[in-house]
Amino acid sequence: MEYLIQNMFLWFNITEEMLYTKREIPTPIDTLSWDYYQYVKKNPVTRWNSPTYILYGGKDNLQSLRVIENFAKSNPVALTISEQSEHSFMGNGDNEIIKSWIYNNL
Structure with a gap:
């Protein structure tokens, strides 16, 4: 998910600082949320145990x-x-x- 969010930053000329300041930024794909971005960064999937x-x-x-x-x-x-x-x-x-x-x- 972090990979996708960071690509969305590039595609829509958004920086982490902009997202931090605005907290949410709508894009043509989905609304970027600072809180969700922080959750994704702090909770990477390192091991997925379910088939x-x-x-x-x-x-x-x-x-x-x-x-x-x-x-x-x-x-x-x-x-x-x-x-x-x-x-x-x-x-x-x-x-x-x-x-x-x-x-x-x-």
Whole structure:
């Protein structure tokens, strides 16, 4: 989450100082919150002990595949990558991809 928030700083020309001063800043993606940002920084996920299944869109423009792969390698995570899907999984054919993934993983 910290990776995504820091990218949002870059994408929307926001600094930590601006967020600290304003406490909340709306963006086209979501509202950035100073309190939540501090929570994320103070509570990084260093170990995820629950078996987890992730469906990742290969064309995701919000989260890095490298970050997802690193998380999956160091935790009990089964990662499935849908190469042609975006973050929202709302493209043509994504509905069937999601149904198939749910059937095969949950």
